[in-house]
Amino acid sequence: MAARRRSRRLKKRTRRRLQGWGAVVTVAAGVWVAGHWSVVWPVLVAVLAAAVVGGAGWALLRAHRRAVGQDREWREQEETRARELSMAEVDALSWQEFEAYVADLCRRDGCTSVVVSGGSGDLGADVVGYLADGRKLVVQCKKYAPHRSVSSQDMQKFVGTARLEHGADVAVFVTTCRAFTKAALGLAVRQDIVALHRDLLGSWVRGAHLETLIPLSGRGAGTSRHPSA
Template sequence: MSGTARRRRRRQLLPRTGGEAVAAVVVLGVLGLALRRLARFLQNLDPYLWPVIFVTAGCAAAVCGTRLVRRRTVRRERARRLERLRMPLHEVDALSPDQFELAIRDLMARDGISARHVGRRGDQAADVIGRDTDGRVIVAQCKHTMFGGRVGSHVMYEVNGTATPVHGADVAVVVTNGGFTRDARSWGDRNGVHWIDRERLRAWAEEGSSLHQVLGLATPASGRPGG
């Protein structure tokens, strides 16, 4: 880790507001009280129970340590897979609509965007919501088709009407493995609703271009690949 990254991490650990400082003092006070009560309990404990306590604590620590290592291993492996993620369009075409939404989430994560899948009934025209390293909120509506269908203008209207007011979007995008009608594309361009059709999806998913590159967005100041 570079010196700049270490300094940034230290700054993130320090309280940034008066509320955070008060919360930190309260937490430290509660922790101190708990430690004092634990010390009193141990002083009054039968000494013959100490070996049992040590063995139990050791076993618990070993179990917790094993789980922690396993979780970190899983997270690192997922991060490595995402960094290498490429999705040929014939694989995208074979996905279900739900799988397509998850694939869009993973592609955003590959590009350094913190993304979550929110698609469900009543999702108000949002299937994936992400935040890039500059703090911009990206809301994606996903339209999967098996037959090269085209997305119409009504989808663009829906996204435009909910992306910012409901989901707080800075960037709204509709993505499909099919196409868009001419009216949908031109309306989106005029009203700030980005669109990713089959060819743009090929560049993003198959060729490895970042979402920012595909949409023509400014690259975040962090300089992370794609985000």
């Protein structure tokens, strides 16, 4: 108990001494400022001005970033809306018309010797042609409802025939649905299959060149979650 009381008294004395020294320093600073006011006030004004300018600049920067973010979000929404309007016409096609339409997109982008070979016994090669640089292109087309997803089984069938049966240099799996299952997309990545889901197809329909879409395989899907296989 005695030790505690001594400790408390020591703390009080230390606190009083610190307060006393703080008062002395404050008074001394006040006296010095009063005696050197002609030197101090320009510095204070400069510091205040810098603080005001810095605060205003920070506020403008934040407002700019917010405006840029809102503009980007608006553009993405408009782009998605435009893709869906374009895809509405594609959704109205039959599966045979869809294959013919994909062939037309390939021709538009400079592919040559493009033929539609879809039907029974096509072994996954619905559209066959050659890219402008001479590489053989083999396309599997799946006309699915937007809410569906391409399964691992669908992808396995195409993987098994695209190169072994058809000698594809570039193998593309294009679909009108929004996503590939996680297993299907993983298989596509491992086997170098270009996966074009609804969003990428929508960009293709609206004028994006096929060769610019190839590196985007499977990215930017309309749904953030891929179903499990």
